[in-house]
Amino acid sequence: MEKISYKDKANILIDALPYIQRYHNKVIVVKYGGNAMVNEEIKDCVMRDIVMLNTIGVKVVLVHGGGPEINDMLKRLDIESKFINGLRYTSKETAEVVQMVLAGKVNKSLVSLLGHHGGRAIGLCGMDAGLIKAKKLDNGTDLGNVGEIIDVDITCITDALDNGYIPVIATVASGDDGEIFNINADTATSVISSALKASNMILMTDIKGLLRDKDDESTLIPEVALSEVSSLKKSGVISGGMIPKIDCCVDAVRRGVGQALIIDGRIPHSILIEVLTNEGAGTLFK
Amino acid sequence: MEKISYKDKANILIDALPYIQRYHNKVIVVKYGGNAMVNEEIKDCVMRDIVMLNTIGVKVVLVHGGGPEINDMLKRLDIESKFINGLRYTSKETAEVVQMVLAGKVNKSLVSLLGHHGGRAIGLCGMDAGLIKAKKLDNGTDLGNVGEIIDVDITCITDALDNGYIPVIATVASGDDGEIFNINADTATSVISSALKASNMILMTDIKGLLRDKDDESTLIPEVALSEVSSLKKSGVISGGMIPKIDCCVDAVRRGVGQALIIDGRIPHSILIEVLTNEGAGTLFK
Amino acid sequence: MEKISYKDKANILIDALPYIQRYHNKVIVVKYGGNAMVNEEIKDCVMRDIVMLNTIGVKVVLVHGGGPEINDMLKRLDIESKFINGLRYTSKETAEVVQMVLAGKVNKSLVSLLGHHGGRAIGLCGMDAGLIKAKKLDNGTDLGNVGEIIDVDITCITDALDNGYIPVIATVASGDDGEIFNINADTATSVISSALKASNMILMTDIKGLLRDKDDESTLIPEVALSEVSSLKKSGVISGGMIPKIDCCVDAVRRGVGQALIIDGRIPHSILIEVLTNEGAGTLFK
């Protein structure tokens, strides 16, 4: 990068001006997961992007998953995973491990990392101040302590945002009787984004975006209208693991989120590129 | 309790009035640990006491330990404890477990429990918003990732109190290079209480209080002036495990805390009895 | 009461927790009158109950009568009472005495008493800051300076509540030409409660509550739905002096008050028992 003149540097900064103006005081919810959580260099980029957005006046909320670390701990504790119809069953013991790893290890380590880049972050989970009220997921199959969201009370997030903090959220929650539920992080992101009437919801994934031909990255669809989703499902363009992610996007936009994006978490600074430059990244739903 | 007339009930409530008036809008920091954390019934009482104080207008901060749960997890993970000069050495791996168990399991479970009694609690640790800045403890012996406090930034606690939340604090913190440090909970309570200029600091222990004869509970010393501490140490009344706890009390009062108490955590509702009735519990330092 | 253990004390306090939570920041308007004003011991209990509620975060408004003290002063001043159709006629001279005794003696003495129990009270009457605009009561009989309420401006009450004061209200008011009107305290309580959208309105009386058989206290009706009032009147259960009091309750609930109660002012701490325990007192209208 040494070859870039200070003139070019200034121009790049100035080019970001209209984007900074557009998102000033707006709420952006980022779902952080997948490869971007595993690769240490990219993790560092994501943290700096988040602190950057916070610093220039964007209200950023970070929701995270933590699959690999949970699996790792389950293995170390010799807790075997049971599968029902191909879906993982979450035992009470597993749910406790999920809470511990997500809310104690992953969440607070992210908070610490944001702090080392100058951000003032606060680590919350669904149990804090009634953020997420959950119950046992009811979809025909008994998956144990997998939960679905009954209600959210986002007061603790908005209080944190109003005081300038970056809320970092682990998606475990408790039920009426105090039982621990593991909540799907994409779904929680969508519900929280809607409750916050977020301007943008960004889901970080391990793919380029929605591809017309899933084996050819050059066929990326940059923007999808909600009305097109149904036919893209029929034609098989939206299929497999993309279906629930895109359903989260559709739900979010339907319930008041400005726009939802699926971006490529494998690229360094993909969030900053998406938010502060005219370089489109991933697929936009609105 | 059925035999108590409603007249007596009313009188007991009214008797609490001057205490409620005295502590209104005052800050009370409670260190929660020992037997009171293990016994489920007493845990429930403590949680309800905390919610009660919060509800009647006291600003309560709950700092907690978690020794047994940490040991249990270390055992399950086959991490052996090394001892140096009789002091436990905290390896990097152990420190990670401490963070996970304290900030993820113990902390958020307390937050959840407070929530089930109607309290709005938020679970924080030393890493949140720069609450505790730590470095390797420097006392002549290399104890690994045992930390000491360099600085505290209590803004996230006061912000939480001002918004009516009950801050619940796990005493793990990170150092300049992001390393994880385990901080002694009594010490952290003392430092935080001082920074908050708390009205009261209450350390819950597994003893009756400071006893003149440690084998005779009837020799409880109800109140100790700071000036007496030195001679009580010389005479051996303050000895063994009591020394660091009482040093925390002395430090707190010297740095501006109104009064510090050592109370018996084995008695149900010992906090409420201490704060809202004329029944003295434990030993008061001021 | 010496026999009550500190354990039982703690339990009684804790039992009050859900009630304290329920009424936190809610407005409760208490009409204080009858025997509870005459009996010095009970007066003291009422004052302490009011200060207690204020201290734990309830917004209490105290409206009071003062019949006996007015009659006493009229007698001392040799002002004879004229009766028209069995109703007392309020001459201009009498109205001046009513203002003086209610707003100067009864009101300020209650304010002083609340102050001696640690409450910060402010004594207001209908003339303060346009609280009550009145005109001559128009019910077919000329009762002189008996007034009815044209309008209320509760700003001075809400300002006082917002600053943490206990407003104490004497129900004299002035008319357009500055004439003094005596306003029925039950009616004023009902109108003010409605304007405040109070959570609870409590009328203290000298009876147990609404009794199915007025000579048998065991026939107390604990709760009455508004829809039942009409048939209870027809059947004569609601009769005589109870009719206007219950009409005030019905009007208040119809105009937005959460619930209205008639409680027995002869019992010490009946307000506290009603608000902070599960012991029902009197009759509830909702």
Added chain:
Amino acid sequence: MEKISYKDKANILIDALPYIQRYHNKVIVVKYGGNAMVNEEIKDCVMRDIVMLNTIGVKVVLVHGGGPEINDMLKRLDIESKFINGLRYTSKETAEVVQMVLAGKVNKSLVSLLGHHGGRAIGLCGMDAGLIKAKKLDNGTDLGNVGEIIDVDITCITDALDNGYIPVIATVASGDDGEIFNINADTATSVISSALKASNMILMTDIKGLLRDKDDESTLIPEVALSEVSSLKKSGVISGGMIPKIDCCVDAVRRGVGQALIIDGRIPHSILIEVLTNEGAGTLFK
């Protein structure tokens, strides 16, 4: 007044501009008493002057006496006045009458009158929210329930002023045991003015001001420096009933009041003339 042209009217208004600017948001405490309270026409002028000052942004506090009305009521109640060394003894019974008449009749009638001129006034006495803490006057002679001020808590006055109200104050107060004390209104005005750091304190009297020759109004001394008071006393210019009044002025200025004035309450609109025109009225102490 018909002959005044609209041009002259405009000029008179405009001439008031610098005075309005000077007193904007300043606190002026007026002691209202003597002839100005008895003469109905002048009372009306005073009330309108007070409302006028409040409306143009001055923070006015009205402290009042009520001697004639108290005497009248004592006579009607056949309560004889006892005198000790020429000073009136205030019995407990008399103190009750003082409270009733001052706080109930005079105070609330002034409040009502201010309301009829468009002012929002609130009637307080020393008992409201701990405004005046009093004890038995200790000056060598037992005068019964005559009190002196131990302490004032002006919070209820400043809260009222901040909300735009005109506080009207009757100078009765209660002691530690709830006994009623009659407080000299001039003294109370001085103490309250000092606590408020008032810009101006105005004492309305029945004389022209301080006269060099008390029988010749043309010898009015328009301004007196504090340093001159002592020699004016020696020379007998300040004598008799003027001594305590001027002592109040001196005390007020010494404790932080901008200036203290003795004005002629027999002249209509003497307050307005003093505050809003260049016509000096009475004698100024500073």
Added chain:
Amino acid sequence: MEKISYKDKANILIDALPYIQRYHNKVIVVKYGGNAMVNEEIKDCVMRDIVMLNTIGVKVVLVHGGGPEINDMLKRLDIESKFINGLRYTSKETAEVVQMVLAGKVNKSLVSLLGHHGGRAIGLCGMDAGLIKAKKLDNGTDLGNVGEIIDVDITCITDALDNGYIPVIATVASGDDGEIFNINADTATSVISSALKASNMILMTDIKGLLRDKDDESTLIPEVALSEVSSLKKSGVISGGMIPKIDCCVDAVRRGVGQALIIDGRIPHSILIEVLTNEGAGTLFK
């Protein structure tokens, strides 16, 4: 004016009380122009009137023209005026002079003058903080840089009023491409008054008001209902230069202004007379 007694002075001030009460915290927009800007004595009166209203709590906005000073400068710069169908054509060069004279000379000199009378004024034009967005006037004739208002953003005016300043407004604005537009001051006053939901809009003119017979000032019409305007136009009473002025009044009232007035700017203190006395000046539209 020496002959006016202080009694009369007091009465004149007191007579203003109901008017001061009525306009307290209300917004009054004054269009200042014509003879009142040229005559130095009257200019001084207007400035003092404005400061007076500001001081007694009215939120005054001053919008001004500046025809004579613009013409004078155009002449000095040898810029000739072109006329099209009898209407003056504003060249780009002329528009620059208009901006310079109005926003730099007239505006800031008024601000300075208000300051010398104790007012805190701020000089704004349509370019400040997007106050007026303009485009080329589209009425069939090309008049060059004469603009019409597309949109107003009154935030900078309300911010100034909330901070106690007197906003003084020059009616030049810029278009989308940065071109300078001269905006008719009467029209701008009307649009700004509407956006502010002003209580009063006052247009200062060089005539007595609307006259039934334009040559006889005794035929002044003191008040016109909007519904009468159309027939007054038909009958020729409203004609010539009065038509656009009265259209501004009608538009303002239709869009939410309380009342619009045309007053005689040739009379000293005509604003104060209109606002603070019962002397009607000019013609009122409502």
Added chain:
Amino acid sequence: MEKISYKDKANILIDALPYIQRYHNKVIVVKYGGNAMVNEEIKDCVMRDIVMLNTIGVKVVLVHGGGPEINDMLKRLDIESKFINGLRYTSKETAEVVQMVLAGKVNKSLVSLLGHHGGRAIGLCGMDAGLIKAKKLDNGTDLGNVGEIIDVDITCITDALDNGYIPVIATVASGDDGEIFNINADTATSVISSALKASNMILMTDIKGLLRDKDDESTLIPEVALSEVSSLKKSGVISGGMIPKIDCCVDAVRRGVGQALIIDGRIPHSILIEVLTNEGAGTLFK
């Protein structure tokens, strides 16, 4: 610039993060003048830099000169410049032109330009709300209406900054008798920066910075301690037109400004490069 990858763009943005964090909510006062005002392209860059800083949370104040436009207008108006001892004499007529051009043309055009880049700017001069109180410069030579600053009242600047506006300031002011004074813009910048306790004061000039050899730009002195200034003057490094500019820097830092800079206004985006990158520009005094 097309060759810059989005990765590099992201890195440049991220590199600005620590600078953005450092200047968040800090006050930076920029003196804008010289070539940067004449060259349209650079003017555009400066405006965008200012809007950028404002958008990311810096409180920017822009003070400007306007020499060339003033001279141009004086020439067009045939006003000849008189010189006394080589210094220009400012006649009353000239002062009027200065006010008109600076406050009306230059100031409002900058405001308009900032608006076109999305900034909300407000154009003020020394006359607004008493910002600058001036008197005739007293330095031995009569220079006519050249003024020096007696006092500043920065309330209108801080009010504007608190509401998010960019204050743009023309340095004309009025004296006690309303006479117009032209104030040196560098001096005014220094005085205003001090009063604001600005973090940074930046003077834009037409040179590279302070050069050890004024003919060799490679001898730029990047940083000068205040203590070095005196010897640099003696040695002739600081000489000629640099002396008053550097005196302004020294004065500002002495009176509480964090640091003062002289930067090269001929380079596009020199402000942004200075504030948001590690590329030093010009000479820093601290």
